[in-house]
Amino acid sequence: MAAALILRFRKRFPKGALIDAELQVRLDPPSVTVLFGPSGAGKTTILRAIAGLERSPNCVIHFGRETWADDNNGVFVPPQRRRIGFLFQDYALFSHLTVAGNIRYGLGGLSANEQQLRTSELLERFQLQDLAARHPHQLSGGQKQRVALARTLAPQPRLLLLDEPLSALDGPTREALRGELRNLLSSLSIPVLLVTHDRMEALALGDEIAIVNEGRIVQHGLIEEVFRRPLTPAIAKIVAVETVQRARVLQADEELVTIAVGEARLIAAARDFPSDAKEAFVCIRAEDVLLLKRIETISASARNRLPGIVKSLIHEGPMWRIELDCGFPLKALLTRQACEELALRESDRVLAMIKATNVHLISRST
Amino acid sequence: MDWSAIELSLRLSTLTMLLLLILGLPLASWLAFSQWRWKFCVEAVVTLPIVLPPTVLGFYVLIAIGPHSPIGQIYAAITGRGLPFSFQGLLIASVLYSLPFAVQPFTAAISTVDQRLIEASWCLGRGWLGTFLRVTLPLAWPGILTGMVLSFAHTLGEFGVVLMIGGDLAGVTRTISISIFDQVQALDYGAAHQTALALLLFSFLVLAITYGLQRRVIAVWPPR
Numbered sequence: 001m002a003a004a005l006i007l008r009f010r011k012r013f014p015k016g017a018l019i020d021a022e023l024q025v026r027l028d029p030p031s032v033t034v035l036f037g038p039s040g041a042g043k044t045t046i047l048r049a050i051a052g053l054e055r056s057p058n059c060v061i062h063f064g065r066e067t068w069a070d071d072n073n074g075v076f077v078p079p080q081r082r083r084i085g086f087l088f089q090d091y092a093l094f095s096h097l098t099v100a101g102n103i104r105y106g107l108g109g110l111s112a113n114e115q116q117l118r119t120s121e122l123l124e125r126f127q128l129q130d131l132a133a134r135h136p137h138q139l140s141g142g143q144k145q146r147v148a149l150a151r152t153l154a155p156q157p158r159l160l161l162l163d164e165p166l167s168a169l170d171g172p173t174r175e176a177l178r179g180e181l182r183n184l185l186s187s188l189s190i191p192v193l194l195v196t197h198d199r200m201e202a203l204a205l206g207d208e209i210a211i212v213n214e215g216r217i218v219q220h221g222l223i224e225e226v227f228r229r230p231l232t233p234a235i236a237k238i239v240a241v242e243t244v245q246r247a248r249v250l251q252a253d254e255e256l257v258t259i260a261v262g263e264a265r266l267i268a269a270a271r272d273f274p275s276d277a278k279e280a281f282v283c284i285r286a287e288d289v290l291l292l293k294r295i296e297t298i299s300a301s302a303r304n305r306l307p308g309i310v311k312s313l314i315h316e317g318p319m320w321r322i323e324l325d326c327g328f329p330l331k332a333l334l335t336r337q338a339c340e341e342l343a344l345r346e347s348d349r350v351l352a353m354i355k356a357t358n359v360h361l362i363s364r365s366t
Numbered sequence: 367m368d369w370s371a372i373e374l375s376l377r378l379s380t381l382t383m384l385l386l387l388i389l390g391l392p393l394a395s396w397l398a399f400s401q402w403r404w405k406f407c408v409e410a411v412v413t414l415p416i417v418l419p420p421t422v423l424g425f426y427v428l429i430a431i432g433p434h435s436p437i438g439q440i441y442a443a444i445t446g447r448g449l450p451f452s453f454q455g456l457l458i459a460s461v462l463y464s465l466p467f468a469v470q471p472f473t474a475a476i477s478t479v480d481q482r483l484i485e486a487s488w489c490l491g492r493g494w495l496g497t498f499l500r501v502t503l504p505l506a507w508p509g510i511l512t513g514m515v516l517s518f519a520h521t522l523g524e525f526g527v528v529l530m531i532g533g534d535l536a537g538v539t540r541t542i543s544i545s546i547f548d549q550v551q552a553l554d555y556g557a558a559h560q561t562a563l564a565l566l567l568f569s570f571l572v573l574a575i576t577y578g579l580q581r582r583v584i585a586v587w588p589p590r
Contacts, residue, residue, distance in 0.1 A: 052488075053489075078488070079485070080488055080491050080493055084489060085489070086486070092482040092485070092486040094486075094487075094501060095505070096504045105490050106490030108491060108492060109491070151490070152489075152490075155490060
């Protein structure tokens with residue numbers, strides 16, 4: 001069996017919240033796994049359990065061949081001996097130490113000379129040389145984040161745990177640092193677990209995603225797959241699939257399923273959809289909906305061509321979010337340019353095109 | 367002025383303060399972090415000396431360290447002397463009497479240190495003691511200093527407990543406050559005034575310098 005991090009954690013908190021999570025993450029080759037879900041779902045608690053900061057009588061953690069926690073056998077390795085790096089949401093920098101002092105803090109096992117060397121190495125790598133003598137309160141948010149990352153990486157951890165690494169930053173800084181963080185994470189070759197509730201962050205930083213809802217891990221897989229093919233309507237809501245509607249199955253064979261949604265008919269790729277299911281939820285991502293104004297420019301590859309009426313246009317940064325009535329409410333996402341080319345206005349008649357492979361069905365019998 | 371009483375009082379206060387630093391910090395850390403459900407009982411016991419009359423505290427300490435008590439007997443067997451009416455006996459009573467004045471500010475200061483900093487230190491490989499010395503102490507020092515100064519000043523001014531435990535033996539247990547009492551009893555108001563004023567000014571200076579250094583008043587009884 002390939003090296004893996006295996007977690008089983010169950011704990012009821014005094015206020016009633018129950019965390020009951022099972023997670024298995026491949027360690028080799030190292031990848032970035034995102035714990036994604038709404039606030040209060042238990043993402044941070046799961047991360048803290050892996051770090052050894054959260055204990056429970058019902059907890060088993062294996063890291064490769066090591067056992068970090070197994071209460072049946074009375075095993076509990078304290079955080080100090082797990083050799084992990086934990087980046088706290090608000091960075092938790094030591095306010096009484098300088099930038100260099102913060103980075104050097106975790107290097108207790110090295111000689112003074114080696115500490116000095118490793119500290120300057122990290123100061124340089126994170127472009128903090130000029131700030132080495134400053135204290136945390138003299139730093140900007142982005143600088144604090146770099147110091148916290150440098151401090152976390154200094155002792156060369158075997159596993160990196162990041163709790164909302166960008167949420168303490170303001171908007172523009174966050175977007176700028178998202179790319180930097182992605183480059184850093186892929187250059188590290190350490191397995192990473194990252195907590196976020198931001199969809200853009202998850203998409204930009206993660207390879208795999210584990211959806212956390214009400215203390216459980218409800219779906220775990222490749223990030224594209226989970227975002228496009230949620231297992232339940234609740235997960236579809238968490239990953240913000242724009243259109244989720246009830247549908248009736250009209251006809252199903254091994255390749256294609258025909259469904260009725262409102263007054264419209266849709267064809268979906270069958271995949272794993274059970275052929276005997278009668279009821280379904282249909283999920284369509286807004287970016288998978290193509291809009292056309294004239295009938296003659298039909299693209300041959302799209303199975304579904306739905307005439308509809310534009311109900312509203314909402315400006316969202318570089319994109320326009322368009323709400324349509326195609327016999328059922330359908331949402332589409334267009335670039336500003338595409339929107340201008342179509343010269344879309346409210347109550348315009350359009351044709352919505354959706355590939356059968358982009359129509360995802362969730363069986364309602366399960 | 368009764369210089370031997372002043373010297374004795376300063377020696378007693380300094381030793382009490384140091385003993386309370388050694389005993390009080392572990393106790394305060396425990397009070398700050400423990401989740402034990404009966405912790406409030408310990409908190410009540412620690413705070414008792416503030417509300418008890420010094421005579422009550424002194425009386426029980428006298429019995430506890432007296433020649434018939436286990437403590438007194440063990441002490442006598444080791445040193446050949448008794449604890450009551452000795453400097454050592456006085457020191458034990460002072461430590462108990464000033465306990466809340468050290469432990470309360472210590473606890474308040476330690477519990478204001480952000481728990482995440484302590485956890486960050488653990489994740490960076492530092493153990494419990496290393497974390498306490500490198501993170502908790504440096505961040506909690508204003509409150510710890512307050513506790514030290516208050517326990518020092520409180521011991522300097524104690525009277526009732528000294529009278530119960532120490533009696534009034536010149537150079538052994540006659541502290542500055544007892545000396546003032548003696549001078550007043552002897553109607554030597556001039557000498558009493560001199561000593562009293564010296565004690566007043568000294569106490570004021572110590573507190574003023576401490577609070578001035580901190581530039582903010584750390585409450586002895588902070589709201590939790």
